[in-house]
Amino acid sequence: MADNTKMPAFSIGPKAQREVRNALAKSRNPAETINQYQTMHSLHSMFAKAFGTTPMYASSAVDDVEASSANNNSGATRNSGRGYATVNTTSADKKNIETLDTDSVLKFLGHLGVSQYEVYKRVSDSLQKQLEDELRKVTAHGPLLHLLQNCWPYATANAEFRPILWAVLRQLGEHTPLAVLQALAERDKKNGQLKHIEIFRPLPPLLKRLCWEADWTDKVPAEQENNVETTPKQYLKMVQSTLLYETLHPLIESYTFTPLLVDSSDKFFVHSTLERRIHTSQRRALVNTTSIAVSAATGATPGTATSILGKTGSSKTNESTGSSLDSLAQAGRAVSQIRNMLSDTKSGSASYRPLLLHAIVSMLMARHGALASASKTGTEQGLLAGQTHLHCTLLADILLSTSGPLPNEFANIHSLARVLDDAVARGVFTDKDLLTVQQTLKLIYSAEQCVDEDNGNNDSPKKKKQKTQKEADGDDEFTPSGKSSSLKNMPNKSLIRQLNQIIISGLTAMKGSDPQSLFLNPVTDAIAPGYSKIIKKPMSISTMERKIEHNQYASVEDWEADVRLMFKNCVDYNKGDGGLWFRGEAKRQLKLYTDEILPQAKNLYTIELQKRNFEEEAVSKGRKQEEEEKSNLKIAPLDPITKTRKVEAKEYSLSMPAVAGMLLADPFVIRILLDRILRSIRLDTNNGAGIPAEHQVVPSLMQILFLAQWSPSICAIRGRQFIVSESGLVLPKTAESPETLLPYTSLRQYLPVMVHLLRDADLDKRLAVGGDLHSVARSEIIRPAPKVLSETPYGSPSQIVLAILEGTYIYVCLPGNSQDVSLSLTFLKFSDVFQQIANGPVWEERSFFKCLLPSILRHKARLSKTVRDVMISTWIDWLKTPRTQTSSDTPKSSRKKRKKGSMESPAHEYLICLLNDWASSFGNQVMPRDLLLKVATEVVEVVDDTEVDLERKFRSLWKREDKGFKPIKAQYERLLALLPETHSKQFKNVTGIDADDRDGKTATEDAEEVPVVETNT
Structure with a gap:
């Protein structure tokens, strides 16, 4: 083209639309006009017009012009037969034909600095944007479904077509076919990963929720969930196979392993209301976590005496508060993410999708029910499960964190969660809270659809009575017009x-x-x-x-x-x-x-x-x-009931009594309930009233604790049956099963033993030096020992009884509740009852040892050597193999438990922690270094004797870096740092943990070379 050639104008947008309309208005043949317009405005024609060349399709017109040039010297204008534009007849036109070769265009753009990738990207992005704009205008589902069907095979195989698929799915939204949602959640059988994970990841939240719901209904159908033959293990396996479980499981684990919650969940027996308080709103990330101070004691770790006692300086307190807030922020983030993933936002409030809420509660219920089967293998910690029950805390936070309404079936459950949450935040469970909880539980039980007691028998006495009443009322012809024949609204006789x-x-x-x-x-x-x-x-x-x-x-x-x-x-x-x-x-x-x-x-x-x-x-x-x-004057226990739930096979519905049991099993709820019972027992004991049969608080609280204790078993059968036990102070009306008599046995046989121990401890305190009865201490009055039955005709004592005994035990160990002299006697008496009621090894009671440790350390250096020696010897006895497991008539199931001894037990860990704290905080006043070496060596020998497997011996675990042994090893390393070098070397040689191993010499040989230091206690 010449330099002075003017660039032609191209009609686009509204101007091009007007030209099309004008052309169609003047045309007599619209089809030919449309064809001609498409040709003249094609990309080929535009390039030819821009570069001043002849289009390739018009080359035949040039040949015709040359053939007739003899008759036309000035040129001719001819239509090529296809309705093309006027073509000049110059001979140069034939040589200047525009072929529209893409290579030449791309080369030309390359000279301008535009890469081929950018050209393709701009064209594809433009086409994609235009297609998405057109799809957003489509309101009919038919065309969208047709396009979805056609683009699905290409989108799954080629990434370039996936934007079209995403646009169609976004437009369909809730109307996306179920088959497509299930296909998006389909997994590869070889590696277990999503087949179409690259398509699933960019989906908007709504479509992901739809995929989770579709996958849940496919993997966990309502028929299987409500089927009686589905075992707890099968149901848990179905839940774990869902895509939603895979997505939420890391968040659930993040919550249940929050350091501050894990540490606080084991502290069931704390000494003040301040230590019992939990800022529950911080767990749900509803407030600014940096604006509320947290007690330093709730964030303490068993590392030092100062951290356990909470006696840190100002700077350390600030650091502890900051770490506590960060720890709670971890739980808050987990709850917030779960809430956002499962909720739809409407009118500014986020409400859980009903099926997804059902799914997350079912996951937590399946996890809670798995503890029932775990208890049969001896791995379950009972009522005081601590961290094992933190998923119950998560359930409460999920129900209370939504800003929108919950489904109607959760109305009473939400009220129960709110009452318990407020009590946990205050750290006190009042009588008003107890009444509210009882009323809410009544509503929950009454709202549950249950099977009739006659089991469908038409001739049952209940139905016979109804039939007789109907016959007495007369036939249908006596029914008043427009009125019911029911006599419910009849006046008095x-x-x-x-x-x-x-x-x-x-x-x-x-x-x-x-x-x-x-x-x-x-x-x-x-x-x-x-x-x-x-x-x-x-x-x-x-x-x-x-x-x-x-x-x-x-x-x-x-x-x-x-x-x-x-x-x-x-x-x-x-x-x-x-x-x-x-x-x-x-x-x-x-x-x-x-x-x-x-x-x-x-x-x-x-x-x-x-x-x-x-x-x-x-x-x-x-x-x-x-x-x-x-x-208002009297708090009465709930009426005992045993109901079988009635459910429709094809409907998703949760057992609200089972969910209520999980809320009651929350470790922080159990803590305030136990504190309320212990305070009632102590007050009644001090007043000389004992535990009366008409007590207003204790029976009702015991009944609630039994609901929490049995909640894993109820959840294991998905709430198909729920039980409310008797109050416990009166003999049940029916004694068909041992479970019915268990509360009665606990309160009437074991609870008085604790009252006896409390009174005996108070009497020991008064008889000791400095007590008001010390003058009669040498009298010949014989005090009877409490009679404890280690076994009852109906089985072992309840976990609740053991928990109350542990709380009482810790209470009497606090300074002021006993004298230095009397504590040695009281400690032994409680220990004897403790081992009898436990009826087995006590070394796994983590919450007991974790709370007993700070109680003992509160005595500081004032602790006498006599009490110290009694505590050490008693603690070592707890680490030994119980006598009940060494008898010849021990069941095989109990013998299997002996495969694990007390090596990795909490009792072992906290005993070494106690020795370290005595030695580090109070020096030789309480724990001299010689005595520390002797006791530590004896502890290693005792725990080694309880282990049958050689791989679980102290020396093997030390070198193998076992996960369960790691916190215990940390305490021993701390102990070795406190000992002098000679003592430290002696301990390593005796226990066989010397790093050099003395060129293969055994631990016994090493011990013979190093003389043992004699100590006097």
Whole structure:
């Protein structure tokens, strides 16, 4: 092109649209016009016009022009037959044909600095954007589904087509086919990964939730969930196979392994309300975690005495507070992510999707139910499970963290969670909280659909009674028009008798106004042909009299309805001229009834109502006031029940009693419940009242704790059956199963033992030096020891009894609750009962040892050597193999438990921690270095004796870096740092943990070379 050639203008946008409309308006052949317009405005034509060349498709026109050049010297204009534009006839045109070779175009753009990738990217992005814009305009689902069907094979195989698929799926939203959602959640059988993970990841949140729901309904169908034959292990396996479980499991683990929650969950027996308080709002990330201070004691670790006692300096306190806030922030982030993943935001509030809420609660319920089977293998820690039950805490946070409404079935559960959460935040469980919890539990149990006790037997006594009542009421023909035959709203008998007399008087007057007795008896087909086909509900005066005999009239209005029905039937049957007289007679008698008989009957009945309503209101008000006063004065346990849940096989529904049991099993809820029971026992003991049979608080709290204890078993069967035990202080009415007598056995046989121990401890304190009864300490009065039954006819004692004993044990070890001299006696007495009630190894009671440690350290250096030695020897006895497991008649199941001894037990860890704290904080005043070496060596020998497997010996675990042994090893390393070098070397040689191993010499040989240091306690 010449330099002075002007760049042609291209019509685009609205201007191009106007040109098309104008061309079509002037055209006589729209099809040809459209074809010509497409050709003239194609990319090929645009390039030719821009570069001043001849389009390739117009080259034939140049040949025709040259052939006729002899007759036309100035050139000719000819149509090529396809409606193309005018073509010049110069000979240069044939040489200057535009082929539109893409290589030349790309080379030209390359000279301009535009890469081929950028060209393709711009073209594809433009086409994609234009396609997405067009898809957003489509409202009909048919075209979108057709496009989805066509693009699915290409999008799954080629990444360039996936934006089209995503655009279609976003437009479909909730209307995406179930098959597509299930295909997106499909896994590869070889590696277990998602087949279409590259398609799934960029999906918007709504489509991901739809995929989770579709996958859940496919992997965990309602029929299998509600099937009785589905075992807990099978159900847990189904839940774990879902995509939603794989997505949420890391968040659940992040929450349940939050350091501050893990540390606090084991502290069931703390000493003050401040230590029991938990800032629950921080767990849900609802407030700024940096604005609320957290108690330093709740974030302490068993590393030093100062951290356990909470006696840190100001700088350390700030650091502890900061780390605690960061730890709670981890839990808050997990709850926040779970909430955002499972919620839809509408009108500014986020509400859980019902099926996803069902799924997450089912996951936590399956996890909780797995603990029931774990208890059979001896790995479950019972009621004081601590971290093992933190998923129950997560359940409460999930229910309380939503800003939108929950499904209707969760209404009572949400109320229960709110009450318990407020009590945990305060650190105190009051009587008002107990009443509210009991009322909420009643609503939860009453709302649960349960199977009838007769199990579907139609001839049961209950149904026979209903059938007899129905027969006594009469047949359906006695039912008043438009009224129910039910007698629920019937007045009292006295008022019914008076009403019957009023109606009988009215019927007598009606008989007097009917001289022909037209309405006296029922009309039959013999008297009136075809009457039964026309009149479906016949009525007569004699029929009303029969209804009066059966007391089926509850008001004058019921009788009026029957009277009007009787006259209406007469008018409906007697049609035409032949029935004119009958219609007239019916209207006459109806008018007489309406004007005279009915008003008089209503007036008499109103007078009777006024006389009786005043009396009934006074009686009802008095009864209501009496019930309110009674409920305010006395807290009564819930009525014992055993119900089987009724569910539809094809419906997703959760057992609300099972969910309520999980909320009660929250470690922080258990802590405040146990504190309330322990305070009641101590107060009653000090007042000399013991545990009365009519106690207002203890039986109800014990009943709630039993619900929490049995919650894993209830969740294991997915709430198909739930049980509320007896209060525990009275003998159950039915003793069909051992479980029924278990609460009674616990309270009536074991709880008095604890009361005896508390009184005995108080008496020991008073008899010791400095006590008010020290002068009579040498008297010959013999105090009987508490009688403890290690085994009952109905099985071992309850976990709740053991928990209450542990709390009482820790209480008497606190300074001020016992004298230095008396504590040695009390410690041994409690230990004996502790081992008898535990009926097995006590070394796994982590919460007991974790809370006992700070109680002992509160004595500081004032602790006498006698008490110290008693505590050490008793603690070492706890580490030894229990006598009940060494007998010849020990069951095989118990023998299997001996495969694991006390090497990795909490008792081992916290005993070494106690020795370290004594030695590091109080020096030689409590724990001299020689004694520290001797005790530590003895502990290693004791725990080694409890292990049968050589791989679990102290020396093997030390060198193998076992995960369970890691915290214990850290305490021993701390102990070695406290010992002098000679003592440290001696300990390593005796235990066989010397790094050099003395060139293969055994630990015994090493011990012979190093003399043992003699110590005197």
